[in-house]
Amino acid sequence: MGKEYTLTLKHFISEDDSNKIIGVGVGSAGCRIASKISRFKTGIHNFYYLSCDEKDLTGLNKNEAIYIPPLTSTKREPALARGAGLKHKDKISGILKDSKVTFIIAGLGGAIGSGLAPLVAEVAKENNSLVFGVAVVPSNYEHSKLFYSSVYLRRFRRSCDYIIVIDNDDFMQRMSDKPILEVYEEINERIAFALSRILGAFEKEDYYLSLDKVISSSIKDRFTLLTVSDRANMIDAVSDAVASIYRKVNPAETESALLHLSGSKNLLAGEVEDSVKHISTLLGDGSVKVEYGFSVNGYTKITSIVLASGFKTVRHESYDVLESVLGSEREIDSAPECAVDIPLTNIIQIE
Ligand SMILES: Nc1nc2c(ncn2[C@@H]2O[C@H](COP(=O)(O)OP(=O)(O)OP(=O)(O)O)[C@@H](O)[C@H]2O)c(=O)[nH]1
Numbered sequence: 001m002g003k004e005y006t007l008t009l010k011h012f013i014s015e016d017d018s019n020k021i022i023g024v025g026v027g028s029a030g031c032r033i034a035s036k037i038s039r040f041k042t043g044i045h046n047f048y049y050l051s052c053d054e055k056d057l058t059g060l061n062k063n064e065a066i067y068i069p070p071l072t073s074t075k076r077e078p079a080l081a082r083g084a085g086l087k088h089k090d091k092i093s094g095i096l097k098d099s100k101v102t103f104i105i106a107g108l109g110g111a112i113g114s115g116l117a118p119l120v121a122e123v124a125k126e127n128n129s130l131v132f133g134v135a136v137v138p139s140n141y142e143h144s145k146l147f148y149s150s151v152y153l154r155r156f157r158r159s160c161d162y163i164i165v166i167d168n169d170d171f172m173q174r175m176s177d178k179p180i181l182e183v184y185e186e187i188n189e190r191i192a193f194a195l196s197r198i199l200g201a202f203e204k205e206d207y208y209l210s211l212d213k214v215i216s217s218s219i220k221d222r223f224t225l226l227t228v229s230d231r232a233n234m235i236d237a238v239s240d241a242v243a244s245i246y247r248k249v250n251p252a253e254t255e256s257a258l259l260h261l262s263g264s265k266n267l268l269a270g271e272v273e274d275s276v277k278h279i280s281t282l283l284g285d286g287s288v289k290v291e292y293g294f295s296v297n298g299y300t301k302i303t304s305i306v307l308a309s310g311f312k313t314v315r316h317e318s319y320d321v322l323e324s325v326l327g328s329e330r331e332i333d334s335a336p337e338c339a340v341d342i343p344l345t346n347i348i349q350i351e
């Protein structure tokens, strides 16, 4: 394993550039989650919201809401959303021109997030930004979404420097008896809270992780998973967050892990130490370095947030049957397909 050279935030950003960390929510889920994250202190300075659906942008500040008119009002497909994005690439480029680090948040499996998020990542990279993709993948029961989410998870990963996967199923199981919109609202709050703690908890008494640590512990071209669990007992909360990792990847591939614990003022030093040891025995080959942080909240339960990196594949990639048949080396069309509306005036009909 042994990384010879570790990248840190300083490689991408100087102190003067510290307002150039940008968050972009794409599509319905992406916009909702990004808007929740914007209410926490995270070190992300500006948020933008991008969609082909005006409903996703209602109530947002005009300068932050970027409407990408759809190519057609009747069909919803990722390729059409990508085509619409390409037509308005200047709008996307405009918001990203000074970005040094870009977080792109999208739910995959629908049309807009799947089609536009990889394009936004490509544009951010063209502007020399370091790009984190935050991909929320659909629950198992959403059969109609799984194929696209699988295809576009791979596309999104290729377009980003780092990709963080969050599984709706981790949260759904615990909230199955509530109305779906309330469930999403609550999941979004949990995701925003988890990301804010991982990126830096900013209260005086907190012992924090940071974007710097996220960068130095993330493995390029590998998947990173974010899992969250709330339990009365710290070890249970950690075990539960790790169990979510086991359900999605081969845990032996873990190369690094960040652990954040949040609970009442009485987090015990011994329990924190046991949790860190526990996680290092459950993930990787026993030599994984676990960095940790903790924060205090008014909540009686303990929240355990784990960011683990190094996975060659995640379960959600396997819903793409073509990939399973052809293998990862071969693709039917390696270019990202997209629909464009160019008038074909120069084509002469041959009798
Ligand atoms: N966590 C969370 N997941 C959501 C939410 N809304 C939708 N999802 C998930 O994200 C996936 C993509 O859904 P949307 O974001 O609604 O899709 P879209 O990108 O807006 O594309 P369209 O289908 O064309 O509207 C879905 O399969 C759901 O699993 C949300 O508010 N929170």
Ligand SMILES: [Mg+2]
Binding pocket: 027, 028, 029, 053, 110, 112
């Ligand atoms: Mg939508």
